Amino acid sequence: MARLCKEWDEDACRIEDVTFERLRDFFRVRGKAGNLLACILPHLQLKLVVLDAKGKSLIEDVFHLTDRKLRPGESCEFKIEGEWRRGMKDAKVTVWFSGKRGGE
Amino acid sequence: MSIFSPKPQIRELNPWQDELRLGNRKAVIQRGDILFIAGENVIDITGVFGAAVILVTNNSYYHMALYDHAWRFVHAGWPKVESRDLRSFYLAKSNVTLTWGRPCHPDARPVTEEEARKALDFAEKQIGKSYDVLSNLSFVLRADGLPEIPAFLCKLFQERNWLDDKDKWHCSELVGAAWYHGADVAFVNDMKNKTYLSPADIYDSLYQDVVCTLKIRDGKFKLLTK
Numbered sequence: 001m002a003r004l005c006k007e008w009d010e011d012a013c014r015i016e017d018v019t020f021e022r023l024r025d026f027f028r029v030r031g032k033a034g035n036l037l038a039c040i041l042p043h044l045q046l047k048l049v050v051l052d053a054k055g056k057s058l059i060e061d062v063f064h065l066t067d068r069k070l071r072p073g074e075s076c077e078f079k080i081e082g083e084w085r086r087g088m089k090d091a092k093v094t095v096w097f098s099g100k101r102g103g104e
Numbered sequence: 105m106s107i108f109s110p111k112p113q114i115r116e117l118n119p120w121q122d123e124l125r126l127g128n129r130k131a132v133i134q135r136g137d138i139l140f141i142a143g144e145n146v147i148d149i150t151g152v153f154g155a156a157v158i159l160v161t162n163n164s165y166y167h168m169a170l171y172d173h174a175w176r177f178v179h180a181g182w183p184k185v186e187s188r189d190l191r192s193f194y195l196a197k198s199n200v201t202l203t204w205g206r207p208c209h210p211d212a213r214p215v216t217e218e219e220a221r222k223a224l225d226f227a228e229k230q231i232g233k234s235y236d237v238l239s240n241l242s243f244v245l246r247a248d249g250l251p252e253i254p255a256f257l258c259k260l261f262q263e264r265n266w267l268d269d270k271d272k273w274h275c276s277e278l279v280g281a282a283w284y285h286g287a288d289v290a291f292v293n294d295m296k297n298k299t300y301l302s303p304a305d306i307y308d309s310l311y312q313d314v315v316c317t318l319k320i321r322d323g324k325f326k327l328l329t330k
């Protein structure tokens with residue numbers, strides 16, 4: 001049985017299939033995160049950056065995965081919604097690195 | 105026409121659904137919808153308790169409730185679970201964000217009127233029970249809480265039996281339990297593991313979709329719709 005990870009960085013997950021769409025006054029980002037580590041990622045948070053056409057950051061946010069114990073090799077889809085702002089063009093999602101965590 | 109308008113209005117469409125309207129903007133909100141609350145200068149007691157939640161979750165929504173109808177909502181606030189009116193409780197404030205979210209099933213099926221009724225029934229049965237202060241403050245001891253917390257403390261608070269403890273509630277605990285016990289809707293994949301549930305866990309869940317947001321800035325209203 002894998003143990004909980006105590007520390008991780010941006011390389012902890014593979015982020016794929018990221019889509020960005022506008023729903024009138026909101027944006028929605030979808031994608032999938034897959035655990036690349038040999039330990040369980042507890043309460044993993046991801047960092048979202050929404051960019052304009054020139055690649056400039058318009059907003060940054062941190063959000064949570066629905067699977068709060070992401071086991072080695074497992075993937076979990078994610079979805080985040082927020083207020084649309086003029087100029088939004090694309091989104092970039094990365095792993096929100098942890099500080100040193102407690103756990104098992 | 106500006107999307108800013110003096111005051112939002114609610115009109116009952118049927119016993120289950122209301123229409124929230126502001127100027128030419130409108131959204132259908134319904135019983136059992138989740139109400140996420142954020143505020144820049146909220147100084148009520150839920151805002152104080154919410155500070156611990158924001159610290160841990162990095163999410164601006166510090167409080168949540170279940171929407172009933174005709175502006176009323178049920179929430180676990182201080183000092184107890186209660187039914188209140190949004191107009192007097194939040195709409196009189198100068199800077200608040202209220203977002204309605206709608207639960208759905210893992211296969212994307214929308215929740216039904218019957219399921220929403222059961223979730224609300226569960227929440228209404230908790231009215232009068234105490235606010236769970238300890239549970240709220242213990243967010244900082246969650247696995248994703250403050251770093252450098254000793255492992256034994258994290259483990260202790262990571263596995264609190266909140267689903268079966270029905271004597272006291274904090275906000276997201278009540279919303280999560282109402283939908284889970286009432287209609288078998290789970291907002292996270294490990295509901296049965298009894299781990300703490302935060303407003304951010306529910307807002308970011310795959311199993312709820314934002315319906316609309318009512319923003320109040322310096323006393324002016326703005327309705328965001330899909």
